[in-house]
Amino acid sequence: MTDFHYVSDRLTGNTRNAPLVLVVDDQPSNIQTLYAIFQDRYEVCMAVNGADALAFCARRTPDLILLDVVMPGIGGYALCETLKHDPRSCDIPIIFVTGNSDPLDEVQGFDVGGADFITKPFHATVVRARVQTQLTLKRQSDLLRLMALVDGLTGVANRRQFDQVLGAEWSRCGRSGQPLSLLMIDVDHFKRFNDHYGHQEGDVCLRAVAGAIKAAMRRPHDLAARYGGEEFSCILPDTGREGAAVKAVEIEQAVRQLALPHLDAPQGIVTVSIGVASMLQQGAAETAASLVLTADTYLYRAKREGRGRVCSVLDLA
Numbered sequence: 001m002t003d004f005h006y007v008s009d010r011l012t013g014n015t016r017n018a019p020l021v022l023v024v025d026d027q028p029s030n031i032q033t034l035y036a037i038f039q040d041r042y043e044v045c046m047a048v049n050g051a052d053a054l055a056f057c058a059r060r061t062p063d064l065i066l067l068d069v070v071m072p073g074i075g076g077y078a079l080c081e082t083l084k085h086d087p088r089s090c091d092i093p094i095i096f097v098t099g100n101s102d103p104l105d106e107v108q109g110f111d112v113g114g115a116d117f118i119t120k121p122f123h124a125t126v127v128r129a130r131v132q133t134q135l136t137l138k139r140q141s142d143l144l145r146l147m148a149l150v151d152g153l154t155g156v157a158n159r160r161q162f163d164q165v166l167g168a169e170w171s172r173c174g175r176s177g178q179p180l181s182l183l184m185i186d187v188d189h190f191k192r193f194n195d196h197y198g199h200q201e202g203d204v205c206l207r208a209v210a211g212a213i214k215a216a217m218r219r220p221h222d223l224a225a226r227y228g229g230e231e232f233s234c235i236l237p238d239t240g241r242e243g244a245a246v247k248a249v250e251i252e253q254a255v256r257q258l259a260l261p262h263l264d265a266p267q268g269i270v271t272v273s274i275g276v277a278s279m280l281q282q283g284a285a286e287t288a289a290s291l292v293l294t295a296d297t298y299l300y301r302a303k304r305e306g307r308g309r310v311c312s313v314l315d316l317a
Contacts, residue, residue: 018042019063019135024053024079025097026071030120034066034097037124038131050074054082057089061220064134066118069098069105077112084113087168088221091141093134097122151226153203154210162225162233169221169237170288174281181244181278183234184295185213185251188271188307190230192264205260205270206230212254216247233295241278241314248274248310256308267308275299276312 021042023034031046038044045062047053050073053065065083069076076096083089093115098105106117115134118127149161157165166182173180187193187209194202206226213232214224223235234251236244252274260270275298279291302311 020045020060021131022047022053022056022062022065024048024050024065024071024076025068027068030068030097034127037127041128050076050079050082053079057083057086057092059220061089062092063138064131065092065094066097066131067094067114069096069100069109077108080109080114081112087165087172091138091145093138095130095134151210154207154226156210156214156232157223157225159225159228162223162227162235165223165225165235166288166292169235170281170291173237176238177280178238179240179278179280180291181236181239181241181247181276182291182295183236183244183248183251184227184275184277184292184299185232185234186273186299186303187230187232188273188303189262189265193262193270196262196264208258208260209255209270209272212258213251216251216254239278240280241276241312244276244278245310245312245314248276248312252308252310271308273299273302273307274310275302276310276314278313 019042021038021044023031023044024047025031025034026048031048035044035046045056045060047056049071053067054074056062067076067080074082076098080094080096083092083094094113095116095118096109096114097118097120099120101119109117116130118130149158149164150156151158169180187205190202190205193205197205210224210226210232213234217224217234221237225233225235227233234247236247239247252272255270255272258270262268262270265271275295277291277295277298279286279294298311298313302309305311
């Protein structure tokens with residue numbers, strides 16, 4: 001999520017005081033034992049089957065999952081494979097908890113993406129050490145991804161992260177039959193701002209605008225990104241044209257309410273123009289690139305019509 005939700009909740013502003021460990025097991029006694037081991041160090045949540053675990057991960061992003069191998073319904077290996085194929089959960093380390101010590105079972109677990117195995121009955125000290133090792137490795141990899149995927153000036157996602165998430169969400173929404181929406185956002189008359197106030201103040205302006213945009217991304221899987229220069233973008237999965245238009249108006253108003261002085265702009269303050277596009281994939285002719293092109297088209301229309309406004313297909317109805 002990365003988003004930053006694809007990187008880590010902790011790196012997106014959704015800060016927790018302690019790492020979140022999800023225990024997935026159909027046996028209450030095992031859950032209670034693991035909870036007793038970790039409750040003083042981590043936030044521990046639980047799921048009693050694979051379906052509940054998937055639902056939990058759709059709402060929140062665990063830092064680590066302790067996963068029973070044998071469960072009714074979705075088994076541990078199948079659940080791990082599903083999580084590893086979803087870009088929202090693929091980076092969560094998964095430690096299998098099993099009563100079977102057969103090496104072939106361990107091989108299968110590693111093949112589907114497991115990070116480690118703990119064999120029942122387990123020793124509390126060993127379990128703590130293995131979990132801490134995986135959390136440390138995840139923290140290090142999160143930081144490396146953060147450095148590669150975050151815009152250094154504004155703190156939102158960079159163009160590389162935008163391209164990766166757009167491609168992943170386009171594929172996911174296509175499979176699920178849900179719409180995907182995109183906002184293209186341009187800071188109005190930004191060259192004039194730089195010429196009047198200087199580039200350092202221009203940087204301050206971009207950081208403030210980025211902060212307002214990021215604050216509007218309240219769902220864990222929405223993404224705010226710096227597209228380039230003074231242009232930003234928001235990826236809104238599972239969002240139709242009406243919801244996207246409402247979000248765009250919210251962002252336009254939030255930037256306006258910053259009341260950043262811009263004496264070389266008609267309104268005397270910094271404003272943004274926003275183009276909105278939404279697609280429900282129905283044919284091969286539709287691509288992620290066509291979604292970007294449509295959002296750009298409406299952005300340029302908003303600029304032609306006077307800037308400081310939102311434009312979408314709803315405005316043409």
